[in-house]
Amino acid sequence: MTVAIEMGHTTAGAPATLDLEELLATRLLVQGNSGSGKSHLLRRLLEQSAPWVQQTIIDPEGDFVSLGDRYGHLVIDAEEHTERGLQSAGERARIHRVSTVLNLEGLDAENQMRRAAAFLGGLFEVARDHWYPMLVVVDEAQLFAPAVAGEVSDEARKLSLGAMTNLMCRGRKRGLAGIIATQRLAKLAKNVAAEASNFLMGRTFLDIDMARAADLLGMERRQAEAFRDLERGQFMALGPALSRRPLGLRIGPTDTSPRNGTPRLMPLPESALEDARAIILAAPPPETVRPQRRSSPDLLDQLMAAKSAALEIRPEPAEPQISAEDLAERRERVDRVLRAILAQPDAGFRVIGVLYQEFVVRCRIEGLASVVPDLPEFRRMLTRARAGLGSDMAAGDDAWQDVSVRASLLPDDMQGVFMMIARAAKEGWPCPSDAAIARAYGSHSLRRARRLLTYIEEQGLIVCQLDGTGRRTVTLVELAWATAPGDPNAGEVEQGSLAL
Numbered sequence: 001m002t003v004a005i006e007m008g009h010t011t012a013g014a015p016a017t018l019d020l021e022e023l024l025a026t027r028l029l030v031q032g033n034s035g036s037g038k039s040h041l042l043r044r045l046l047e048q049s050a051p052w053v054q055q056t057i058i059d060p061e062g063d064f065v066s067l068g069d070r071y072g073h074l075v076i077d078a079e080e081h082t083e084r085g086l087q088s089a090g091e092r093a094r095i096h097r098v099s100t101v102l103n104l105e106g107l108d109a110e111n112q113m114r115r116a117a118a119f120l121g122g123l124f125e126v127a128r129d130h131w132y133p134m135l136v137v138v139d140e141a142q143l144f145a146p147a148v149a150g151e152v153s154d155e156a157r158k159l160s161l162g163a164m165t166n167l168m169c170r171g172r173k174r175g176l177a178g179i180i181a182t183q184r185l186a187k188l189a190k191n192v193a194a195e196a197s198n199f200l201m202g203r204t205f206l207d208i209d210m211a212r213a214a215d216l217l218g219m220e221r222r223q224a225e226a227f228r229d230l231e232r233g234q235f236m237a238l239g240p241a242l243s244r245r246p247l248g249l250r251i252g253p254t255d256t257s258p259r260n261g262t263p264r265l266m267p268l269p270e271s272a273l274e275d276a277r278a279i280i281l282a283a284p285p286p287e288t289v290r291p292q293r294r295s296s297p298d299l300l301d302q303l304m305a306a307k308s309a310a311l312e313i314r315p316e317p318a319e320p321q322i323s324a325e326d327l328a329e330r331r332e333r334v335d336r337v338l339r340a341i342l343a344q345p346d347a348g349f350r351v352i353g354v355l356y357q358e359f360v361v362r363c364r365i366e367g368l369a370s371v372v373p374d375l376p377e378f379r380r381m382l383t384r385a386r387a388g389l390g391s392d393m394a395a396g397d398d399a400w401q402d403v404s405v406r407a408s409l410l411p412d413d414m415q416g417v418f419m420m421i422a423r424a425a426k427e428g429w430p431c432p433s434d435a436a437i438a439r440a441y442g443s444h445s446l447r448r449a450r451r452l453l454t455y456i457e458e459q460g461l462i463v464c465q466l467d468g469t470g471r472r473t474v475t476l477v478e479l480a481w482a483t484a485p486g487d488p489n490a491g492e493v494e495q496g497s498l499a500l
């Protein structure tokens, strides 16, 4: 069963849908300048999904309290509760499966962070029996996961960033689907943004945000210029829950009545919880382990904090720790993703930007977001892979090191061809045909393949020779490895050298 909610229409006029189950597994990041329509988009998403799945909104401006009247969300005014009270409220909201709006309006930045962290902590730490799926929407996420330290105390920042990191990096297993919106990607902590696999990018003016958006979407930065021209309510969608290719869409109106009579993602309790307010917000149980924190630091606290900050160098908060073993295992999986992409029949003919986009999305689906290579590294991997080399071979072998140094003298897009020929020469395989060379170059043109070979020869890297029967041998200069004679006109299937 899939449950697709309708977000609006594509630029072509078709319904633009969001797959809720996929969203639960893969999270969402929304970016756009002020007024681009992010909050409207979140509201649409919440309204459309309200009948299907429990939800909570971390709402710094009190924008979403109106959901309470229409859809029955319990509105929690954070101002009126302690951190500990909010932590309990978070746990109970999950236990009783009540949708909530955490209204943080009227609090200063320090307390917005502390109280949001406490509530999120409650959602996160609830016992395993209550790990039902739940959307956790955070509007203005840069307030809770800022890229750099601001005015607030270090402790508040650590708590809040930790809670956001938990939500985005480790929430999935617990059924929490993070949905975060921000005006400025550059202001949002990178590790938090990196864990989303789905993106909705709205109007964006600043180059630095466009560059970050392009990196996340796996687009050339030049392409991201288009974000400047988006209108209010228009977004570019990408990701497993939205679209496999970048898709323009316009968000539909809000305040539609929830659909009913259709299958449910996960049934919510039959009858509404009697007196949800009294149960969720009952006084917290007597203090056992966690000491009660002061709700706002006084001057003395701040001085103490500043002093201890000066005395110790603290590690960066909340970056998830990955062991070397884990990292190697993830790299191996990244390699596998790349091989799967290259195994597609048309892979050789697609431009690098498109391949990279697909690569990034697949890595994210595999939970590899934190180790996705950037575009330059991807180019290098592609070069090695197109030459039929695993990363192990490139690493261990001195002669191969030599080959890659030589390859680096060539323009990026020719390196794969050179490596492929070098491999054939090393193994004594027949010289690749023009068709095989064209394919490795991402082209269908045999003439271009021959020109390419001539060019590489002119750079002094190879020598090409034809024998009496028209078969071609290529020898690597200095290394003196030579291919076996091969027919330039052979179809690629006969070529042993293309081991993709």
Ligand SMILES: Nc1ncnc2c1ncn2[C@@H]1O[C@H](COP(=O)(O)OP(=O)(O)OP(=O)(O)O)[C@@H](O)[C@H]1O
Pocket: 032, 033, 034, 035, 036, 037, 038, 039, 040, 041, 183, 232, 233, 234, 250, 251, 252, 253
């Ligand atoms: N798709 C849409 N259709 C109709 N009206 C929209 C749409 N998107 C946004 N609007 C309207 O445009 C205005 C700005 O939208 P919204 O508040 O969602 O922007 P925002 O990106 O959240 O801005 P900020 O970052 O300042 O909070 C609102 O009045 C909203 O109702």
Ligand SMILES: [Mg+2]
Pocket: 038, 039, 040, 139
């Ligand atoms: Mg907004």
